[in-house]
Amino acid sequence: MPKPRGLTELEGCVLGLIWEKSPCTAYAVRMEFLRSPSAHWSGSAGAIYPLVRRLERQHLIRGEAQGDRRRSKRYRLTSAGRQRLDGWLAPPFAPETIAVPPDPLRTRFRFLAALHPRQQVAFLWEAQTQIQKELLRCEADMASLPKADRASLWTARGALAALGARLSWLEEVARDRVPR
Amino acid sequence: MPKPRGLTELEGCVLGLIWEKSPCTAYAVRMEFLRSPSAHWSGSAGAIYPLVRRLERQHLIRGEAQGDRRRSKRYRLTSAGRQRLDGWLAPPFAPETIAVPPDPLRTRFRFLAALHPRQQVAFLWEAQTQIQKELLRCEADMASLPKADRASLWTARGALAALGARLSWLEEVARDRVPR
DNA sequence: CCGCTCATGTAACTGGTTACATGATTTA
DNA sequence: TAAATCATGTAACCAGTTACATGAGCGG
Numbered sequence: 001m002p003k004p005r006g007l008t009e010l011e012g013c014v015l016g017l018i019w020e021k022s023p024c025t026a027y028a029v030r031m032e033f034l035r036s037p038s039a040h041w042s043g044s045a046g047a048i049y050p051l052v053r054r055l056e057r058q059h060l061i062r063g064e065a066q067g068d069r070r071r072s073k074r075y076r077l078t079s080a081g082r083q084r085l086d087g088w089l090a091p092p093f094a095p096e097t098i099a100v101p102p103d104p105l106r107t108r109f110r111f112l113a114a115l116h117p118r119q120q121v122a123f124l125w126e127a128q129t130q131i132q133k134e135l136l137r138c139e140a141d142m143a144s145l146p147k148a149d150r151a152s153l154w155t156a157r158g159a160l161a162a163l164g165a166r167l168s169w170l171e172e173v174a175r176d177r178v179p180r
Numbered sequence: 181m182p183k184p185r186g187l188t189e190l191e192g193c194v195l196g197l198i199w200e201k202s203p204c205t206a207y208a209v210r211m212e213f214l215r216s217p218s219a220h221w222s223g224s225a226g227a228i229y230p231l232v233r234r235l236e237r238q239h240l241i242r243g244e245a246q247g248d249r250r251r252s253k254r255y256r257l258t259s260a261g262r263q264r265l266d267g268w269l270a271p272p273f274a275p276e277t278i279a280v281p282p283d284p285l286r287t288r289f290r291f292l293a294a295l296h297p298r299q300q301v302a303f304l305w306e307a308q309t310q311i312q313k314e315l316l317r318c319e320a321d322m323a324s325l326p327k328a329d330r331a332s333l334w335t336a337r338g339a340l341a342a343l344g345a346r347l348s349w350l351e352e353v354a355r356d357r358v359p360r
Numbered sequence: 361c362c363g364c365t366c367a368t369g370t371a372a373c374t375g376g377t378t379a380c381a382t383g384a385t386t387t388a
Numbered sequence: 389t390a391a392a393t394c395a396t397g398t399a400a401c402c403a404g405t406t407a408c409a410t411g412a413g414c415g416g
Contacts, residue, residue, distance in 0.1 A: 044379095093285070100314070230370090
C-alpha cells in the first residue's frame with residue numbers, strides 16, 4: 001500500500017470540502033475555492049482534478065458516476081478518508097500551523113526604510129485605506145453567509161480579526177512615525 | 181533584454197535583504213532566512229543561490245569577488261535593483277498583498293465540525309496554549325533585537341499582533357461554544 | 361588534526377500555476 | 389440556435405524543497 005505521508009494544505013482542504021458537501025463533484029469543490037475571498041489558491045483545474053484522482057487512488061474518497069452522459073462523479077469520504085481528515089486537522093499541531101502566518105504586506109513593511117520618506121508615508125496611508133476597504137468587503141461577504149453555517153461564520157470572523165489586527169498595527173506604526 | 185516581469189515574494193525579500201546588509205554574501209541572506217522565526221521559507225541553498233545568480237544576470241545586483249581563495253562574492257544592489265525593489269514594495273499594492281493572509285490554523289478551523297465534540301474542545305484548547313507559547317517565543321525574539329533596528333522591531337510587533345488576534349479570536353470562539 | 365562554520369553549488373522532485381481543449385447540458 | 393455554464397481533463401512551466409556534495413578557513 002502507498003505510504004500515508006502527511007496531507008498537503010490543499011489536500012486537507014479538499015478532503016474537508018468533500019466531507020462537508022458530500023456527495024459532491026470535483027467541480028463543486030473547485031467553485032468553492034473560486035468563490036472564496038481568501039484567494040490563496042486559484043482552484044485551478046490543473047490542481048483540483050489530479051488531486052481528486054490521487055485521493056481516490058488512495059481510497060480516501062470514493063466516487064460514484066452519475067447515469068448522465070456527462071462524465072460527472074459525486075464523491076464521498078471513505079472511513080479511511082475520515083480518519084485522514086481527522087489526523088490532518090486535529091491536534092497535535094505542526095509547528096508551522098501555529099507559527100506566525102506569513103503576510104506579504106508585513107514582508108514588504110520589513111523593508112520600508114528602503115523607500116523615500118514620502119513613499120513611506122504613502123505606503124502606510126495606502127495600506128490602511130486598502131485594508132479598510134477589504135474589511136468592508138469581508139464583512140459584506142460574512143453577512144451573505146447563511147446564519148446557520150457556524151463554521152464558515154466563525155472562520156470569517158477569524159479572517160476579519162486578522163485584517164483588523166493588521167490595520168491597528170499600521171495605525172500604531174503611523175502614530176509612532178508622525179506623532180500628533 | 182529580458183522582460184521585467186514582477187518579482188516573486190522570495191525575490192523581493194532577497195533583494196531587500198541585500199539592500200539592507202549590502203555588501204553581503206548569498207550565504208548571509210540565507211542565514212537571515214534560517215534565523216527568522218517566521219519559517220515560511222526554508223532558505224534552502226537550492227532556492228537562494230540560483231535566485232541570486234538570476235538577479236545578477238538581470239543586473240539587479242552586482243557581485244564583487246573577494247580576493248580570498250573562497251569563492252565568496254559580496255553583492256550590492258544596482259540602481260536598477262533599487263528601482264525594482266521600490267516597485268515591489270511601494271504602493272500600489274497587488275490585491276493579494278492586501279487580502280486576508282492565509283492561515284493554516286484558520287484553514288483547519290473551517291472544518292472543525294468534522295471532529296468529535298471532545299476533539300473540538302481539544303483543538304481550541306491546544307491551539308490557544310500553543311499560540312500562547314509562540315507569543316512568548318516571539319516576544320523573547322523581539323527583545324533580543326537591537327533597539328536601533330526599528331524596521332525589524334516594528335515588523336516583529338506586526339507578527340505579535342497577528343498572533344494576538346488569532347488568540348483572542350479563538351478565545352471568543354471558545355466562549356461562544358462553552359458559555360460560562 | 362578534528363570538527364565546526366563559511367560558502368557555494370547541483371540533481372531529483374513536487375505541488376501548484378496558466379492556458380488550453382473538449383463535450384454535455386441549460387437557458388435566453 | 390447561440391451563449392453560458394457544468395464538468396473534466398492535459399501540457400508546459402515554475403518556484404521552491406530535500407538531500408547531497410565540495411572545499412576553504414578557523415578554533416580547540
